[in-house]
Amino acid sequence: MKLLSDASLGKFEVVVVNYNDRLARFGLQIIKEDLKSWNVHLEGFHPNIGGDSPQAELIADLTAIFYSFMGKLYRMRRDQ
Numbered sequence: 001m002k003l004l005s006d007a008s009l010g011k012f013e014v015v016v017v018n019y020n021d022r023l024a025r026f027g028l029q030i031i032k033e034d035l036k037s038w039n040v041h042l043e044g045f046h047p048n049i050g051g052d053s054p055q056a057e058l059i060a061d062l063t064a065i066f067y068s069f070m071g072k073l074y075r076m077r078r079d080q
Contacts, residue, residue, distance in 0.1 A: 004031070007040045016043045025064040 006012065015035060017023045023042075024031055035042050 004034060007035055007038045010038065012040065014041050014043055016045075018045050020044045020046075021060075021064060025068060026061075 003015065007015070015023070020028055020042075032042055
């Protein structure tokens, strides 16, 4: 939220991430559009690990859901 707030205030022109999923697992396109509206460019060192095809995007989304579920499951086990 701080990143988006600072971007909207024009505090920087570029956001650089190693992997896009480190910025957001879901809703990356919304973040990109917000940044674009504030004239902030998003650059990733490894932006598309699986390629640009619809199938690669679907696999990336499913993998993100799987990892999110695993994290919640591990936290539930830890808290017992």
